[in-house]
Each structure stands twice: as C-alpha cells, then as structure tokens.
Amino acid sequence: MSLPDLLPLDASTPVAPPLVSLRDVHLSFGITPVLSGIDLDVQRGQAVSIIGPSGSGKSTLLRCISGLLRPQRGSITVGGIRVDQLNTEEDTIALRKRIGFVFQQYNLFPHLSVLDNLVAAPVRVLGKARSEAEATAHALLKKVGLADKARAYPGQLSGGQQQRVAIARALAMEPELILFDEVTSALDPETVGEVLNVIGELVDDGLTCVLVTHEMAFARAISDEVVFTEHGVVVERGSAEQVFSSPTSDRTRAFLSRALSGHAGARPTAHAPWHAAFASATFAV
Ligand SMILES: Nc1ncnc2c1ncn2[C@@H]1O[C@H](COP(=O)(O)OP(=O)(O)OP(=O)(O)O)[C@@H](O)[C@H]1O
Numbered sequence: 001m002s003l004p005d006l007l008p009l010d011a012s013t014p015v016a017p018p019l020v021s022l023r024d025v026h027l028s029f030g031i032t033p034v035l036s037g038i039d040l041d042v043q044r045g046q047a048v049s050i051i052g053p054s055g056s057g058k059s060t061l062l063r064c065i066s067g068l069l070r071p072q073r074g075s076i077t078v079g080g081i082r083v084d085q086l087n088t089e090e091d092t093i094a095l096r097k098r099i100g101f102v103f104q105q106y107n108l109f110p111h112l113s114v115l116d117n118l119v120a121a122p123v124r125v126l127g128k129a130r131s132e133a134e135a136t137a138h139a140l141l142k143k144v145g146l147a148d149k150a151r152a153y154p155g156q157l158s159g160g161q162q163q164r165v166a167i168a169r170a171l172a173m174e175p176e177l178i179l180f181d182e183v184t185s186a187l188d189p190e191t192v193g194e195v196l197n198v199i200g201e202l203v204d205d206g207l208t209c210v211l212v213t214h215e216m217a218f219a220r221a222i223s224d225e226v227v228f229t230e231h232g233v234v235v236e237r238g239s240a241e242q243v244f245s246s247p248t249s250d251r252t253r254a255f256l257s258r259a260l261s262g263h264a265g266a267r268p269t270a271h272a273p274w275h276a277a278f279a280s281a282t283f284a285v
C-alpha cells in the first residue's frame with residue numbers, strides 16, 4: 001500500500017463531481033404524484049441499481065435522467081448539463097449523444113442488419129466515417145458475443161441476442177452513461193443470463209450505469225450502490241451488501257422478502273453466476 005492510500009481525505013483533496021446528480025426531483029402525471037423528492041448521485045464508473053415495487057416510479061426516474069420527461073420541481077444534472085432545463089433541440093441532441101438507454105423492448109430497426117443497426121447513429125448523429133463505425137461495431141459485437149451475427153437481421157435472432165445487439169448499439173454511441181430499464185423482463189428465462197453476463201462485464205470494465213431491475217441477485221452482485229424506492233421516494237440506499245444483508249428500513253426488508261420468495265414482480269433467475277450469488281445471500285428477515 002502506498003503512502004497516499006494511507007492518508008485520510010481532507011478538505012483539500014479534490015473530489016470529482018458526480019456524473020449524475022438529482023436534487024429534490026418531483027414529477028406528477030396530472031394529479032398523481034409519481035416522484036416526490038428524489039435525490040440521487042452517480043459517480044463516474046459506478047453502477048447504481050434502483051429496485052422497488054411496480055409503479056414506484058423507477059422508469060419515470062430514468063426517463064427524467066435521459067431528458068425524456070421534465071420534472072415539475074428539482075434539478076437534474078448529467079455531466080454538467082442541466083437536463084431539466086433543456087430548451088432547444090440542439091441541447092436535447094447533445095444530451096442524447098451522452099446517454100444510452102436500453103429498454104425492455106429492444107427497439108432494433110427490423111429492416112436493417114445487425115451491423116447497420118450499430119452503424120446508423122454513429123454515422124448520422126456523431127458524423128463518423130462508415131469504415132470507422134463498422135470497425136467499432138464489429139468490435140462491440142465481439143464483446144457481446146455476437147461476432148458472427150453482423151449480417152443477420154433482428155428477426156433472425158433470439159430475444160437475448162437482440163437485447164445484446166441493443167446494448168452494443170447503445171455502446172456504439174460511446175455514451176458516458178447507460179440507463180438499463182428492465183432489460184431482461186421480456187426474455188425467456190434461458191436467455192436472461194447471457195444478457196446479465198454482458199452487462200456485468202461492462203460494469204467490470206468501468207461503465208457508468210443506472211439499472212432498474214427485478215433481478216435481485218444480479219443487482220446485489222454488480223452494484224456499487226442500491227437504491228430502494230417506493231411511492232416516489234428513496235426509502236433506503238447503501239452498498240449492495242448493506243441493503244441486501246441488513247436493510248435498515250422495514251419496507252426494504254418486506255420488499256426483499258417478497259422478492260426472495262418470487263413475488264413483488266421480482267423473478268429469481270436460474271442462471272449462474274447471479275443465481276449462485278443470490279442463493280448464498282445471508283439475508284435475514
Ligand atoms: N405517461 C404517463 N402518464 C400517466 N401516468 C403514468 C405515465 N407513465 C407512468 N405513469 C404512472 O406513473 C407511475 C409510475 O410508473 P413507472 O413506470 O415509473 O413505475 P415503475 O416503478 O417503473 O414500475 P414497473 O416496475 O412496473 O416498471 C405508475 O402509477 C404509472 O401508471
């Protein structure tokens with residue numbers, strides 16, 4: 001261990017600002033409050049998982065971070081950009097270049113080959129040369145285990161393969177941040193693991209991401225921080241170990257207890273390595 005490792009942090013130690021920062025975010029649909037004062041920080045290189053019951057506002061939160069929804073109150077900053085104050089089309093496009101969003105439904109272009117799905121936006125939006133975009137696309141397909149599918153069309157792929165293409169497509173834009181919203185919910189159980197493994201590797205590589213997931217073992221295994229939301233507020237946050245092993249809130253405890261027993265919309269997976277991590281959990285209820 002080097003000397004700097006032993007020195008305590010003090011006020012003179014520069015601390016990087018979070019890549020994502022939400023303060024007191026409120027959003028209602030009509031008279032229905034969905035987000036009721038959310039604070040959230042995500043540092044560069046962190047993986048933060050948001051867990052919570054169905055309808056608790058998780059997807060709404062991701063949509064706010066990506067600028068798809070504008071809160072009525074509070075601030076949202078991503079990489080220094082005030083997302084809640086975007087006014088022009090140009091600002092919105094600039095933000096979209098920096099944030100990748102992967103949804104439950106892969107939303108690939110069905111009429112384009114896998115390669116063209118990955119090349120289209122980097123060429124059109126980032127202005128990359130096609131040859132460069134293709135080289136990057138091939139490298140990304142290799143990374144997600146689909147090097148041999150470049151010429152295939154989405155309809156010729158399994159759900160898990162399509163979702164891995166969608167992840168590669170998001171990565172092709174070289175985003176600073178990727179938001180994953182229930183990316184395995186629509187998949188056959190056999191293909192969930194292959195998608196989770198890809199995301200796990202990206203997190204190991206240092207990808208900054210916010211994940212909404214019902215895959216509790218996965219959230220536990222890969223997250224730097226876990227945030228439990230209910231009724232539009234953050235009930236509890238902490239390290240994965242703390243939240244899963246010794247939740248401080250009775251509501252978190254009740255949710256995890258239901259999730260462990262396969263209710264609350266949470267489906268324990270039967271896929272190593274996440275299943276193994278889950279099975280060995282020392283979770284006291
Ligand atoms: N565009 C919309 N218009 C009106 N109400 C909406 C809209 N989008 C979401 N809601 C409502 O906001 C609440 C939160 O929805 P949201 O999709 O954020 O929940 P969630 O936590 O992602 O749930 P799930 O785990 O089921 O995906 C729900 O009551 C939902 O019906």
Ligand SMILES: [Mg+2]
Nearest residue numbers: 058059060182
């Ligand atoms: Mg949702």
